[in-house]
Amino acid sequence: MEENLPIYKKVKAISFGKISPKLIRKMASVKIVTPELYDREGYPVDGGLMDIRMGVIDPGLKCKTCGSKLKECIGHFGYVELARPVIHISYAKLILDILRKICRDCGVVLGEKLKPEEDAKEKKVDVLDAKKASARAPKTGVKCQSCNAKQFKIIIEKPTSYFEDGKRLSPIEVRTRLERLRDDDLPKLGLNPKVFRPEWTVLTLLAIPPVTIRPSITLESGERSEDDLTHKLGDIVRINQRLFENINAGAPEIIIEDLWDLLQYHVTTFFDNAVPQLPPARHRSGQPLKTITERIKSKEGRIRHNLAGKRTNFSARTVISPDSMLDLNEVGIPKQVAMKLTVPERATKWNMDFLKKFIEKGPKEYPGANYVVRPDGRKKKISDETKEQLLEELQPGYIVERHIMDGDISIFNRQPSLHRMSMMCHKIRVLPGLTFRLNPAVCAPYNADFDGDEMNLHIPQSEEARAEAEILMMVHTQLISPRYGLSIIGCNMDAISGNYILTKHMSIPKEEAVQLLASIGVDDFKRLPDKETVTGKEVFSVILPEDFSFTGKTREGNPVKIEKGKIKEGFMDKANLGEGHGLMLRNIHKNYGAKEALDILGKIFRLGIRTLQINGLTAALSDTDLTQKGKESVEKILADAKEVVNKLIDDYHNHKLDAFPGRSVEETLELKILETLNKARNNAGKIVQETVDKSKHTSIIIDSGAKGNVISMAQMAAIVGQQALRGKRMEKGYEDRTLSCFEKNDLSPKARGFVENSFKKGLTPYEFFFMSQTGRDSLMDTALRTPKSGYLYRRLANSMQDLKVAYDKTVRDASEKIVQFKYGGDGIDVSKSEGGIVNVKKIIESTR
Amino acid sequence: MAKRKAKNYNHHTLVPKHEKLSEKQKNDLLKEFKCNLGELPKLLATDAAIMDMNPKVDDVFKIHRFSRTEGISVFYRVVVDE
Numbered sequence: 001m002e003e004n005l006p007i008y009k010k011v012k013a014i015s016f017g018k019i020s021p022k023l024i025r026k027m028a029s030v031k032i033v034t035p036e037l038y039d040r041e042g043y044p045v046d047g048g049l050m051d052i053r054m055g056v057i058d059p060g061l062k063c064k065t066c067g068s069k070l071k072e073c074i075g076h077f078g079y080v081e082l083a084r085p086v087i088h089i090s091y092a093k094l095i096l097d098i099l100r101k102i103c104r105d106c107g108v109v110l111g112e113k114l115k116p117e118e119d120a121k122e123k124k125v126d127v128l129d130a131k132k133a134s135a136r137a138p139k140t141g142v143k144c145q146s147c148n149a150k151q152f153k154i155i156i157e158k159p160t161s162y163f164e165d166g167k168r169l170s171p172i173e174v175r176t177r178l179e180r181l182r183d184d185d186l187p188k189l190g191l192n193p194k195v196f197r198p199e200w201t202v203l204t205l206l207a208i209p210p211v212t213i214r215p216s217i218t219l220e221s222g223e224r225s226e227d228d229l230t231h232k233l234g235d236i237v238r239i240n241q242r243l244f245e246n247i248n249a250g251a252p253e254i255i256i257e258d259l260w261d262l263l264q265y266h267v268t269t270f271f272d273n274a275v276p277q278l279p280p281a282r283h284r285s286g287q288p289l290k291t292i293t294e295r296i297k298s299k300e301g302r303i304r305h306n307l308a309g310k311r312t313n314f315s316a317r318t319v320i321s322p323d324s325m326l327d328l329n330e331v332g333i334p335k336q337v338a339m340k341l342t343v344p345e346r347a348t349k350w351n352m353d354f355l356k357k358f359i360e361k362g363p364k365e366y367p368g369a370n371y372v373v374r375p376d377g378r379k380k381k382i383s384d385e386t387k388e389q390l391l392e393e394l395q396p397g398y399i400v401e402r403h404i405m406d407g408d409i410s411i412f413n414r415q416p417s418l419h420r421m422s423m424m425c426h427k428i429r430v431l432p433g434l435t436f437r438l439n440p441a442v443c444a445p446y447n448a449d450f451d452g453d454e455m456n457l458h459i460p461q462s463e464e465a466r467a468e469a470e471i472l473m474m475v476h477t478q479l480i481s482p483r484y485g486l487s488i489i490g491c492n493m494d495a496i497s498g499n500y501i502l503t504k505h506m507s508i509p510k511e512e513a514v515q516l517l518a519s520i521g522v523d524d525f526k527r528l529p530d531k532e533t534v535t536g537k538e539v540f541s542v543i544l545p546e547d548f549s550f551t552g553k554t555r556e557g558n559p560v561k562i563e564k565g566k567i568k569e570g571f572m573d574k575a576n577l578g579e580g581h582g583l584m585l586r587n588i589h590k591n592y593g594a595k596e597a598l599d600i601l602g603k604i605f606r607l608g609i610r611t612l613q614i615n616g617l618t619a620a621l622s623d624t625d626l627t628q629k630g631k632e633s634v635e636k637i638l639a640d641a642k643e644v645v646n647k648l649i650d651d652y653h654n655h656k657l658d659a660f661p662g663r664s665v666e667e668t669l670e671l672k673i674l675e676t677l678n679k680a681r682n683n684a685g686k687i688v689q690e691t692v693d694k695s696k697h698t699s700i701i702i703d704s705g706a707k708g709n710v711i712s713m714a715q716m717a718a719i720v721g722q723q724a725l726r727g728k729r730m731e732k733g734y735e736d737r738t739l740s741c742f743e744k745n746d747l748s749p750k751a752r753g754f755v756e757n758s759f760k761k762g763l764t765p766y767e768f769f770f771m772s773q774t775g776r777d778s779l780m781d782t783a784l785r786t787p788k789s790g791y792l793y794r795r796l797a798n799s800m801q802d803l804k805v806a807y808d809k810t811v812r813d814a815s816e817k818i819v820q821f822k823y824g825g826d827g828i829d830v831s832k833s834e835g836g837i838v839n840v841k842k843i844i845e846s847t848r
Numbered sequence: 849m850a851k852r853k854a855k856n857y858n859h860h861t862l863v864p865k866h867e868k869l870s871e872k873q874k875n876d877l878l879k880e881f882k883c884n885l886g887e888l889p890k891l892l893a894t895d896a897a898i899m900d901m902n903p904k905v906d907d908v909f910k911i912h913r914f915s916r917t918e919g920i921s922v923f924y925r926v927v928v929d930e
């Protein structure tokens with residue numbers, strides 16, 4: 001077949017030009033001669049604006065020009081002969097530029113040397129240069145270098161009238177002048193004579209767009225309502241006719257000029273109905289007509305609305321909220337959504353009764369159906385009236401669009417869709433409520449949280465699409481990130497601290513353990529030791545595969561040992577369970593497969609959360625209490641640091657301070673002070689870490705890696721520390737001081753933004769002020785950086801979007817150019833590695 | 849700005865080793881990757897890394913780069929003049 005042949009040609013260049021009157025006449029299928037649209041029978045008039053030779057807009061009719069039916073015929077142009085030429089509004093500025101650049105008598109380009117041939121060949125000017133040329137427009141008094149004619153100043157009276165030395169130039173005169181320009185001279189004006197003759201910008205013929213781009217609508221009353229463009233064209237043709245008649249009748253020049261101006265107005269507003277100097281043409285209702293420019297321009301125009309702004313059917317969007325009792329590959333949807341989104345199901349002799357149940361329920365009851373599609377493609381809405389008939393009519397070959405139900409395939413998405421994990425396939429669960437529900441463990445790949453985020457849901461409509469979504473996009477296929485080869489989905493927050501508490505501290509009666517396990521979806525308790533009380537480690541071990549062995553490390557580097565599916569040593573924390581860490585998860589994935597890993601992950605997640613629900617987790621103010629000894633040592637550290645700083649300042653004032661190489665004495669002082677104060681803060685942090693009660697929940701949250709860090713703990717318990725603006729201590733604000741409550745040139749810590757109180761103790765007013773300063777700065781910083789880096793990433797991703805790994809392992813772009821000779825320089829598939837590294841030693845060991 | 853004489857950086861530790869391919873090596877390379885010269889990554893004739901190797905347009909250079917995962921990873925570039 002011919003259309004299946006590949007095309008071995010490339011677009012080298014596109015040139016834009018202006019359509020010539022000759023071409024307009026040639027491509028037209030009708031000459032429009034009358035403003036009438038329909039005759040008395042309602043049939044389109046021959047030579048009228050709805051002439052059927054310009055295309056079909058009624059179903060059932062055939063095009064008189066090409067013989068095709070509705071939707072196959074793309075329409076055909078017509079034309080009108082204008083009684084007098086008019087200016088094309090889009091070229092008004094160009095015409096002025098050209099008129100000013102050429103001789104009024106002989107049409108030569110003014111100010112050029114006399115050998116135009118050589119010049120034209122040498123420099124090919126583009127249109128932008130022509131604009132520059134207009135700036136050099138000659139003034140009154142210049143003489144033509146060729147015919148010596150005196151030139152005059154030409155001005156434009158917007159939108160379309162030209163005046164030379166106070167006298168109006170009619171479009172006819174304008175056109176004759178433009179005609180005088182020789183083809184050879186056109187490149188000097190930035191024009192390509194092959195596709196653009198300047199006189200074509202003064203219209204003598206007007207192309208009439210096909211009816212297919214301005215279809216009329218038949219109202220319910222049977223009345224026809226015409227498109228805005230047809231209205232406008234009607235005006236043009238009517239005035240054009242009157243102008244013809246008046247010219248032929250030899251009417252006075254004034255009347256002809258008036259009509260001519262009116263014609264110009266109508267043609268101008270046909271192209272652009274928002275010309276600043278003209279009143280827009282309006283409907284009888286007073287609303288402005290939408291003509292050609294308005295159709296294309298702006299957000300509601302063809303480009304941004306229709307071409308760039310695509311819309312999707314069978315999709316839904318609403319707020320998301322968490323439900324950890326859902327599986328990771330499920331999504332909870334409200335009934336209201338389930339009753340709007342449908343799946344087409346083809347009737348066969350085996351599922352007739354099944355499908356009839358949906359039709360019986362109809363669109364208002366769940367689970368029902370909204371439409372029935374007949375084999376000829378006609379869609380029928382199910383309603384109380386049509387229900388009986390459709391039930392009777394239903395037979396194999398019909399398609400029923402039934403409501404989506406539990407287990408149906410969907411594609412779930414959160415914008416911005418930055419990586420492939422931003423669109424994953426989930427199975428539907430219809431739930432009460434008005435939000436989409438998802439397991440909080442899948443927040444990480446979507447980058448979602450529940451502060452009002454909304455997400456989109458799509459329902460694939462064909463068997464093929466569903467199969468692809470299930471095989472390629474299901475959540476478990478996306479577990480391992482192709483970026484760093486570790487599980488991108490893992491436990492977070494409560495799930496981590498819960499498992500931490502469970503596996504580190506807890507031990508519970510066996511009865512409770514069974515309840516706990518049952519509540520997370522485990523129903524086999526054989527592996528739970530037969531004891532009065534069981535430890536958390538034993539409870540956790542029940543979820544692990546029976547033959548799973550693993551050695552790893554906790555966050556702090558303590559060993560974790562799992563043998564034959566039992567935790568022998570260590571406990572669970574972020575290093576083994578967390579998103580983007582989770583080496584234990586990675587190993588389960590490798591040994592037992594994606595589905596099993598996802599199932600286990602879901603159970604681990606729920607286990608953590610259930611544990612916390614039983615155990616409780618509360619951050620109390622007393623969690624940050626220091627011991628008396630701790631308090632004293634923090635105070636001592638602070639006092640020592642202050643003393644050192646005071647000494648430094650004294651040295652500085654007594655000129656005893658030696659400058660660092662390449663630094664001034666002032667800079668050296670600042671550096672030394674900063675170093676001292678930071679060291680003090682760090683030491684205080686260490687004290688806090690050592691003395692704070694590790695069994696307190698705030699500590700557990702931090703130690704397990706669920707949230708927070710030791711620095712913020714130290715800020716709450718001991719000292720907040722130095723506030724820095726642009727890498728320096730706080731400066732100025734007032735003359736030679738930061739705030740008016742300090743003395744001028746005070747270099748002491750507290751006067752330069754050192755916050756020596758803790759958050760718990762409370763800040764002094766000036767400390768509070770310094771903090772608000774740095775707070776504002778970092779807020780601005782993030783507010784400005786986020787969109788910038790987001791756009792940077794988008795450009796990067798777009799520039800690489802069609803790079804692919806070819807069968808010979810080279811990375812190539814869309815035109816087969818080589819980008820890398822081996823994928824990544826080393827040929828490693830990161831998603832099959834552990835953190836980008838293939839550990840050969842480990843692999844050999846495991847095969848022994 | 850004063851015109852400075854371009855310096856030869858080829859032996860700097862941070863410049864990976866560049867090696868000019870013989871005509872035969874070049875043809876083997878093109879055969880191996882089933883491509884033509886236009887599909888190879890480019891290298892400017894005036895590039896400081898190859899300036900003392902008398903580069904001509906359409907010469908192919910083999911570049912030995914250090915790689916943390918592979919030790920030495922090779923790359924090829926064809927010389928172009930603009």
Ligand SMILES: [Mg+2]
Nearest residue numbers: 449451452453
């Ligand atoms: Mg949010």
Ligand SMILES: [Zn+2]
Nearest residue numbers: 063065066073
């Ligand atoms: Zn047609």
Ligand SMILES: [Zn+2]
Nearest residue numbers: 103106144147
């Ligand atoms: Zn002249």
